[in-house]
Amino acid sequence: MSVTFLGAETLVGDEDLYERFRRGDSRAFETLYQRYRPQLYRYLQRLLGDEGEAQDLYQEVWLRVIHAREPFRAGLFRPYLYRIGHNLAIDRRRRRHLHLVSTDDECREAVADPGPTPERRVEDADCRERLLKGLDSLPQEQREAFLLKEEGGLSLEQIALIAAVGRETIKSRLRYAMARLRQLLEDCL
Amino acid sequence: MKAAPSDPPDDSPQDPGLSRLYQSTSRDEPPDWIDRRLLAEAGRAAAGSRQRRWVLPMATAALVLLGLSLSYQVFRETAPPAVIRTESDGDLARSPAMSAPVPAPLADTASQLAVPPAVPRLPAEAAKTRAAVPKLQEMGREQGVVAIPESAEVPASLAGRAAKWPSREDLLTQIRAAIRNGETAKAHALIEQLLLAQPRQPLPEDLQGWRRQPGGDSSR
Numbered sequence: 001m002s003v004t005f006l007g008a009e010t011l012v013g014d015e016d017l018y019e020r021f022r023r024g025d026s027r028a029f030e031t032l033y034q035r036y037r038p039q040l041y042r043y044l045q046r047l048l049g050d051e052g053e054a055q056d057l058y059q060e061v062w063l064r065v066i067h068a069r070e071p072f073r074a075g076l077f078r079p080y081l082y083r084i085g086h087n088l089a090i091d092r093r094r095r096r097h098l099h100l101v102s103t104d105d106e107c108r109e110a111v112a113d114p115g116p117t118p119e120r121r122v123e124d125a126d127c128r129e130r131l132l133k134g135l136d137s138l139p140q141e142q143r144e145a146f147l148l149k150e151e152g153g154l155s156l157e158q159i160a161l162i163a164a165v166g167r168e169t170i171k172s173r174l175r176y177a178m179a180r181l182r183q184l185l186e187d188c189l
Numbered sequence: 190m191k192a193a194p195s196d197p198p199d200d201s202p203q204d205p206g207l208s209r210l211y212q213s214t215s216r217d218e219p220p221d222w223i224d225r226r227l228l229a230e231a232g233r234a235a236a237g238s239r240q241r242r243w244v245l246p247m248a249t250a251a252l253v254l255l256g257l258s259l260s261y262q263v264f265r266e267t268a269p270p271a272v273i274r275t276e277s278d279g280d281l282a283r284s285p286a287m288s289a290p291v292p293a294p295l296a297d298t299a300s301q302l303a304v305p306p307a308v309p310r311l312p313a314e315a316a317k318t319r320a321a322v323p324k325l326q327e328m329g330r331e332q333g334v335v336a337i338p339e340s341a342e343v344p345a346s347l348a349g350r351a352a353k354w355p356s357r358e359d360l361l362t363q364i365r366a367a368i369r370n371g372e373t374a375k376a377h378a379l380i381e382q383l384l385l386a387q388p389r390q391p392l393p394e395d396l397q398g399w400r401r402q403p404g405g406d407s408s409r
């Protein structure tokens with residue numbers, strides 16, 4: 001990874017960094033990019049369940065951030081970033097359902113057994129695999145709520161805004177998702 | 190790297206064990222080629238932003254400069270000359286009142302009131318008249334009457350006075366009154382002024398006779 005860390009700028013808020021980038025400071029963008037690089041990628045990867053699609057969408061999200069003509073006027077950069085990802089993922093999912101004759105089960109099958117790779121070294125490979133499999137088996141809304149919370153670090157309110165539903169609905173989705181995963185991973189926790 | 194702010198509120202469902210397990214599996218990252226591509230794109234966009242930042246100020250400055258140049262050009266073409274000088278009214282032009290620029294509306298009025306171009310005269314008569322001008326100007330200033338040279342535009346400050354010039358009859362009345370009062374010099378000066386203003390109009394006979402008398406000025 002060739003991204004340069006800007007030590008002093010790690011204290012600068014996301015919104016200030018983004019504003020500096022829009023005024024022509026490319027180093028501000030590098031700092032901002034580094035902050036959200038892995039989380040956003042994993043969010044999309046696990047939301048879509050497809051590595052190639054996740055890579056496509058990941059680039060598209062950042063390109064929209066880079067070339068945004070009308071950026072968010074007020075609010076936080078993080079929900080703004082994940083909202084773009086959420087909207088693009090929904091569009092992608094709709095297109096996929098329209099054009100591909102594949103079922104959710106087939107998609108899950110393909111991702112449920114990715115197989116261990118050298119890059120993915122974890123202490124408990126079995127638990128990891130089961131967690132990913134369990135995550136993929138969750139309903140889409142529950143999976144997204146869980147990912148936005150765990151990967152995005154967003155609050156209930158922010159997730160509710162992104163998903164365009166009420167706060168209590170998100171809370172309920174999270175509760176169901178966690179209960180399901182805990183049930184699947186009882187011996188790992 | 191995990192972003193710090195916006196912790197979920199207390200009533201958000203929490204499962205520390207599940208979160209820990211999930212975070213332990215979160216090691217996937219985007220490939221390097223994607224990072225390089227996106228950062229290069231951001232660099233290009235930032236460079237474009239820097240260039241765009243100068244466009245508006247530069248365009249504004251150029252417009253202001255153009256506007257000022259045009260205004261100055263228009264002003265130069267329409268403004269009257271700051272100082273009016275003629276051969277015969279050099280002393281008037283040097284006075285502070287005459288040195289001041291003439292406002293455009295007054296200049297227009299003055300040009301309307303200006304004496305029309307003189308009819309060509311005989312050389313001798315013209316020389317005689319030109320020689321009499323300084324003296325008449327001095328006398329005119331003493332009496333509040335200003336002589337306007339025929340070859341020059343009337344200065345704006347004199348335009349008002351031009352309207353108050355005495356008519357031929359007034360001058361003749363003043364001349365006769367001066368003769369009656371024994372003010373010979375004044376009578377001569379007024380006659381000169383009358384002849385200067387109306388060189389083609391002969392003096393009345395009574396005044397011609399008075400000038401031929403020993404007490405009058407027989408030189409004319």
